[in-house]
Structures are given as C-alpha cells and as structure tokens.
Amino acid sequence: MRSKDYGRDVLSPEAVRARRRTVPEVPAEPDLVVEEAGTGFCGAVVECAKDAVTLEDRRGKRRMFPLAAAGFLLDGQVVTLTRPRPAPPGPRRPGRTASGSVAVAAAPARVARASRIWVEGIHDAALVERIWGDDLRVEGVVVEPLDGVDELAAAVREFGPAPHRRLGVLVDHLVAGSKESRIVAAVRDPNVLINGHPYVDVWQAVKPAAVGIRAWPVVPRGIPWKEGICQALGVSDPIEMWRRVLAGVRSYADVEVPLLRAVEHLIDFVTVGSSSPSEPGADVAG
Numbered sequence: 521m522r523s524k525d526y527g528r529d530v531l532s533p534e535a536v537r538a539r540r541r542t543v544p545e546v547p548a549e550p551d552l553v554v555e556e557a558g559t560g561f562c563g564a565v566v567e568c569a570k571d572a573v574t575l576e577d578r579r580g581k582r583r584m585f586p587l588a589a590a591g592f593l594l595d596g597q598v599v600t601l602t603r604p605r606p607a608p609p610g611p612r613r614p615g616r617t618a619s620g621s622v623a624v625a626a627a628p629a630r631v632a633r634a635s636r637i638w639v640e641g642i643h644d645a646a647l648v649e650r651i652w653g654d655d656l657r658v659e660g661v662v663v664e665p666l667d668g669v670d671e672l673a674a675a676v677r678e679f680g681p682a683p684h685r686r687l688g689v690l691v692d693h694l695v696a697g698s699k700e701s702r703i704v705a706a707v708r709d710p711n712v713l714i715n716g717h718p719y720v721d722v723w724q725a726v727k728p729a730a731v732g733i734r735a736w737p738v739v740p741r742g743i744p745w746k747e748g749i750c751q752a753l754g755v756s757d758p759i760e761m762w763r764r765v766l767a768g769v770r771s772y773a774d775v776e777v778p779l780l781r782a783v784e785h786l787i788d789f790v791t792v793g794s795s796s797p798s799e800p801g802a803d804v805a806g
Contacts, residue, residue: 546594547604548573548587551616553773555729556583557591557598562729564770568603617654618771635686635790636679637663643762644690644722648783650769659791673706681711688786691716713789715782720745723765725779730768 546552548568555562556575561583563575568587576582585592592601637656639645645665649656656663666675669691681687687709694700694716704714719725720739723746728735739748746758755761772780 544597544599545602546592546599548601549604551771552594553771554599554601555593556585557593559583561585565601568601570603573601618651632660632662633790634684635661635688637661637688637690637786637790638666638675639663639690640668640692640722641665643766644692646766647722647726647769647775648690650766651772651775652783652787655787659787661787661790669700669703672703676707676709676712681709683711685711686790686792687712688790689714690782690786692722693718693720713786715785717776717778717782719776719779722779723749723762725776726765726769727774727776730770730774731765732768 548565550565552565561575563577565573566576567574572584572586574582574584587601592599639648642665645663648663679687691700691704691714695718707714717725724736737749737752739745750758750761768774
C-alpha cells in the first residue's frame with residue numbers, strides 16, 4: 521500500500537532490496553579487516569560460514585556475527601559482507617606480505633644493494649620492518665636508523681650517493697615551516713630522495729584503532745610528545761607505549777596513507793638499480 525505522505529512502505533521487500541543495492545558488497549576473504557558497526561568490534565576475517573562470519577581482533581579475541589543481520593565498516597564505509605566464492609581448481613593463489621605484496625616463497629638470501637634507506641630512529645626502523653620487512657629482504661634493501669636528522673647533510677656527504685648507490689630518507693614531521701623542512705632543503709642530490717609524513721612522530725602514523733584508542737591525544741607545546749602521549753593515556757613509560765603501538769600493527773591497513781606512500785616511493789627509488797655481488801662494501805640483507 522502506498523501513502524501520499526510517505527510514499528513506498530520502507531519496510532516492504534522492494535524497499536529493503538533497494539537499500540541493500542546501495543551498499544557495496546565485499547567478499548569476506550581471510551584477513552580482511554572490518555569493524556562490526558553495532559558493537560564496534562574490529563578484527564580480521566578468520567572464517568566465513570554460510571550465514572556467519574568470524575572476526576579476530578589484534579588481541580586474538582574472536583567473535584561471530586551473522587552475515588545478513590550485521591552491518592560492517594571497511595575503511596569507514598558501510599559494506600555488506602558476502603560469502604566468498606569457492607576458489608577455482610588450479611594452483612593455489614600466493615599469499616600476501618604485510619605490505620600487501622605477493623609473497624615470494626623460499627626466496628634465497630641476496631647480496632644487499634649498495635643503496636640504503638635511512639629512517640630517524642629505531643622505532644621508525646621497527647615499524648618499517650613490521651610492514652615491509654619481507655619485501656625489503658627480497659629486494660636486498662637495508663634500512664638503517666639515524667639518531668635524528670639534525671646532521672643529515674653531513675651524513676649524506678659521507679655516504680657518497682651515486683647512480684648505483686642511491687639513498688632514500690624517511691623524515692618525521694616534514695611539513696612546511698618545520699625544522700625538518702629546513703634541514704631537508706639543504707640536501708640536493710639527484711641520487712637522494714627524501715620523503716616524509718606530517719606526523720610529529722612515527723607513532724602517530726599508526727591508526728588509533730590499531731592501538732585501541734579513539735584518537736591520538738593533543739600534546740600541549742613545550743611538553744615532549746611521547747611523554748605527553750603516555751601521560752594522557754595513563755601509560756607508565758614510552759617503552760611500554762611503544763610496545764603497545766607496535767603490537768597493534770599487523771599490516772599496511774593499520775598505518776596512515778601518508779606513511780605508506782612515503783615508504784613505497786623510497787623503496788621504488790632505491791631499487792631502480794642493483795648492486796653487483798662483487799661490489800666492495802656490499803653486505804647481506806637479512
């Protein structure tokens with residue numbers, strides 16, 4: 521029955537089907553990370569039965585949700601999960617690394633390139649390893665942490681960049697007018713690429729949901745950022761907070777896009793040419 525005031529019955533089968541058609545359908549493939557809208561439970565798909573999907577959060581807790589009745593969020597967008605189609609007969613599809621690349625099975629150790637990627641500190645290096653470690657080992661790229669970038673220009677000169685010896689540098693808080701932007705401006709070499717992200721520290725490049733918080737706290741000026749974060753979140757010390765941050769990162773989906781773009785561009789830049797195994801000073805990436 522139609523109403524002049526309300527039009528088509530919103531609970532009619534036709535109206536329900538129309539609404540469903542406006543929501544994208546996404547197969548519940550293994551490792552797909554989604555959030556169940558009703559409860560806020562966020563996790564990766566570990567099993568999908570005929571009428572239900574099981575999610576596992578970063579702490580290993582599992583919950584089952586009905587496919588038809590529940591709504592899910594994928595990258596903030598409402599989607600409808602569907603049961604994946606059976607894989608066609610044939611060779612098994614290769615797995616994926618944490619960066620989303622196709623995993624290379626049983627890849628032999630290769631001699632490291634003369635090219636390098638530098639990051640500001642050990643936390644940056646650990647996060648890059650967590651996401652891109654498998655890819656970097658396949659490519660033979662070594663990531664080296666610096667103790668900040670205050671002496672970057674001198675370090676670059678000492679490194680001696682060349683076409684076969686490229687250098688990529690990842691810089692935190694690389695925004696207009698910052699101290700970091702002035703330091704970077706002093707380095708001009710076609711064999712050096714400096715990329716950065718806008719976050720005060722690489723911690724902040726990890727999505728809050730991965731750490732189990734709603735948002736990163738705002739730290740007042742004049743207070744060291746990491747100490748301010750720990751105080752705001754009630755964490756005993758930065759070491760404990762860093763463990764919590766790193767433990768929440770399972771894949772590229774757990775970090776912000778600016779960091780992903782910066783690191784991917786650096787990897788592309790330093791892998792344009794490869795070092796010869798007999799090149800002096802080459803070592804093994806591992």
